[in-house]
Amino acid sequence: MMATGRVLISIATRHGLEVSHCDIPQAFIQSDIDRPIYIRLPAGIGVKSDLLDDLMRNNPGKGTVALRLVKSLYGLASAPSLFNMTISQYFLKLGYTRSRSDSTLFTKHDTNGWIMVTLFVDDCLITATDTKLVKELRAKLVERFGENVTWNQRVTSFLGIACKQSPTNNEFSMSAGAKVRELLSKISWDEITKKRAGNKNSPKKDLTAPTPWCPEFANVKANETRPLDSRQEAIRDQFRTIVGTMIYLSITVRPDLCPYLNKACRGQADPKRLHIVLVERLLMYLNHTANYGLVYKRNGNAVDTQIVAPLADQYPELRRIKDSKYIMFTDANFADASDERLRSTTGWCLYCYGCLISWKSTRQTITAKSTLESEIIAAASASDEACWFHCLIESLPFCFDFPDGQPPPPVPVLMDNTAALQTSNHPMTTQASKHLDLRVFRIRDAQGDATALGPDEEKPVPRIRCYWCPTKANVADFFSKLLERCDYQRLGRFIVDMPYNASADVEESTEINYILPAVNDWPEYQSQPHQLYLAQSLDSLNYCLKELPSELYMSPDPLDIANFDPYDILPMSN
DSSP: OHHHHHHHHHHHHHHTOOOEEEEOTTOGGGOOOSSOOEEEOOTTOOOOOHHHHHHHHHSTTSOOOEEEOSSOOTTOTTHHHHHHHHHHHHHHHTTOEEOSSOTTEEEEEETTEEEEEEEETTEEEEEESSHHHHHHHHHHHHHHHOTTOEEESSOOEETTEEEEEOTTSSEEEEEOHHHHHHHHHHTTHHHHHHHHHTOTTSOOOOSOOSSSOOGGGGSHHHHTTSOOOHHHHHHHHTHHHHHHHHHHHHHHTOGGGHHHHHHHGGGSSSOOHHHHHHHHHHHHHHHHSTTOEEEEESSOOHHIIIIIHHHHHHOGGGGGGTTOSEEEEEEEETTOTTSTTOOOEEEEEEEETTEEEEEEEEEOSSOOSSHHHHHHHHHHHHHHHHHHHHHHHHTOHHHHTOOTTSOOOOEEEEESOHHHHHHHHSOOOOTTTTTSOGGGGHHHHHTTOOTTSOTTSOOOOOOEEEEEOOGGGOTTHHHHSOOOHHHHHHHHTTTSOOOOOGGGGEEEOOOBOOOOOOOSSOGGGTTOOBOOEEESSHHHHTOOGGGOOSGGGOOOSOOOGGGSOTTSOBOOOO
């Protein structure tokens, strides 16, 4: 699983360890076969055998020649599982322990240190506290699979992902810029854009965009009947190819594509204008941000320093999450206006040592009747991933410095809906929640709810603990909505290595001839044009100008915006 590989990398970065890469060539033909498998000879190929000739001569027309395989072959339906069985048994033979939560994760630890290995078919990522353990594993793999085993002491790429580790092992970055450029070249992005610019009936647009947001998304139904231009028609013809590549990017190193791609994927069978425009904007965004990706730091990750620590200092009930080694955010967008059936959208993200390791943006399978329902459904989905992660780290206490024999602390799950939090934490049924499916209340069991147990029953292990957080601090908001530029970049810096400048969110507007009411003390300010400074966010755009005429907001001098919060309306300084 990709999430397990990211957990390994986050642990290695936290401990300042190298991440090595191993590739086993011709892996499938080195697999052992656990059952008889026969193949027919292809036409034109024969086998020279006196015994076979006698059998065919004595039994004419009663059969064809078939061979029994001694080793696996590429093309067999069971080839991947056979190789996984072969290499898993070999690791167990070497004394490794396979994780119960992920069969591709193997660990080995003693008083001298520990080593972790995660498998991606025939690719392996390895990290260890002692280089001797890595060298021993390398020798054993060469002994079993041959001298052609490819080994990189520092991983540079795997699964099409470019990796870079700092010399001191304090930072690890992953990107797929080559994959993005390959996609843009494959669809002739520059050519179809130039062709579109030459069309007088089509507006000229740039090749790139800093965010995927487009004003057309604010009113989907009104724009659905608009005709497609030449570039959008070219995208429609290659829609599945483009979306397939973007899906790969979104599940590996580009989680910033997920909220928009979640909606674009629904049009693969019959893409509508909304789906095509979504993909078009994503292509413009990818062309602008081809080298974006995940960046893991040993210390000072943005979500720890700018989200978790301030929350713990401001809210007493969140103090216990300040020293947590992992944290999860969950959110839902109730009755998404761009959805034909008004289905809500679930979004969540999971961090380990401040590094993003798992995320999701998906349409809910049932229609929620209230924000409470949509938030509970999203929280239940997040609790499944949190429980898996808790079970995973339960087998890795030596990596997190947890005491042996004791379960690790529950995973903090932060949500911004108070009603959903109360419903999740308390075993009660109300008029608003009694009709919900019982499966969404598994979030209570995940918190170790023992109210329904008998006196002699064992209390379940608490794997998660739900907390409230303010909406602006909920990073999962990024995955549940199509955010505009300001909010997209504000939250995007916690998702990928997106540059962010708070002062850039505040821009000076054009001059507005605003007629101020009569003020006895300052008559010279009447009928004078003033500069307004507005933050480019949805909340600020809803600002009402009627609050502007005030004695405190009447200086025409330009503002120094360095010390202002860019997400509030910026009045004229006095």
